[in-house]
Amino acid sequence: MTHRPAGEPLRAVRPHLVDGAAWGDGHPPESGTVDPAVLTALLHRHGWRRRGGAPARYGRWTPPGPGAGATSLLVPVSRAFPDSDDLLAEALLALSRSGTPAAREILVSLAVPSDEIRWGRDVPAGPGDAASWAAEEQLRSAARRMLLAGALATRARAGYHGARHRRSAAEALENVLVGAAPGGRRLTAFVPVTTGRPLAVRLHHALYAAREAVDYRRATGGLEAFDTAVAAGVSHELADALVALVRGTQGARVGIDWAPAAGVPEGCADLAEPVEFSPGDLPALREAAARYLRAEPSVPVRLTGTVVRMRRPGPRGAGTVRLRVLAGADVPHVRMTLDEEAYRIAGHAHLLGLPVRVLGRLESRGGFRRLTGACELAPVPVDDAERDRLLKAVQEHVEVAAFFEETCGGDGEDDGDRGD
DSSP states (O other): OOOOOTTOOOOOOOOOOOTTOTTSSSSOOOGGGOOHHHHHHHHHHTTOEEOOOOTTTEEEEEOSSTTGGGOOEEEESSSOSTTHHHHHHHHHHHHHHHOOHHHHHHHHHHHSOEEEEEEEEOOOOOGGGOOOHHHHHHHHHHHHHHHHHHHHHHHOOOSOOTTTTHHHHHHTTTTOEEEEOTTSSEEEEEEEHHHHHHHHHHHHHHHHHHHHHHHHHHHHSOOHHHHHHGGGTOOHHHHHHHHHHHTTSSOEEEEEEOOTTTOOOTTOOTTOOOEEEOGGGHHHHHHHHHHHHHHOOOEEEEEEEEEEEEEOSSSSSOEEEEEEEEESSSOSEEEEEEOHHHHHHHHHHHHHTOOEEEEEEEETTTTSOEEEEEEEEEEOOOOHHHHHHHHHHHHHHSOHHHHHHHHHHOOSOOGGGSOO
């Protein structure tokens, strides 16, 4: 039986754009909260066209596509006129009733000022111009991995992150909204400016750096450009996400549109073209991902954690201990091999509900989940209330009988360290 480690929070489910109701209760934003200039910019971004209107007062906008004449919006240029709020309210109501993907995306961007990250894949069309289920799942998976790589890059610049910072990076995605376009070949993520702009900016720089590094590799045969691209946020995780995005397609692209309400961030281009990748880029991306994995060094650390699992082949000798990390490294768990004396100390600390402190090197091999050269292991004194809390948490999530069986000589593999 697999148990969730003690004290580890449940993984939150990110909100999604569903049936156009991502702006709350399904009603459009209040007209008093909408800037006419922002609405105009969003309409232009999504392909709506201005077709007349009183100059310097309002514009008449029609949607793209064959049914453009059936719908039109009157959008005031500013709030300088008495009927501005009425026109805005009517325009927002018409958008909420439209039901088109573009209208829903505009409403989401108005309700939650967001930078929009767009992915597109060129895959063969099926019946009704729809992509296969597998192709759409690949798009969603690659997009999430890319967002996670961007969030990791905001926490540390590294060629390979492994398990480091993964929990806080995943938390950064909790408020991201996602909307899929019909056909299963395009996907949009709405990254709120208030919480996610650093992620969008870092991903913007990383994508361009990755494109330049791939071009350098294809032109010269060298991978040196990928080394310098780490400073821009390129990593093993990003290269893997790009491979997943491009694999099985005739080409893929990623573009970022900045929230009109917040403006263009410093150092980023306005109206930048999407960054494109092709199947011919896959060998360079795979080589780079492997290079990052090999090159990332181990890290010296002094960890504090609670013992959650112990195993050794017999009643004497060295054994393997798994720690839930409390401090010293941004990873959830590590596994280490201890000599007989240190193993005995870890067992006593576990039974008493005390954390331990240990010195060692966090190895990149395996995703920074293993501590090598563990030494100077010692219990950490805590007050009675904290000790009782830790002991209760451990007892709730670890079977005591299994613990004694493993301490005294259990068999089998320690499957508790396979992933996070």
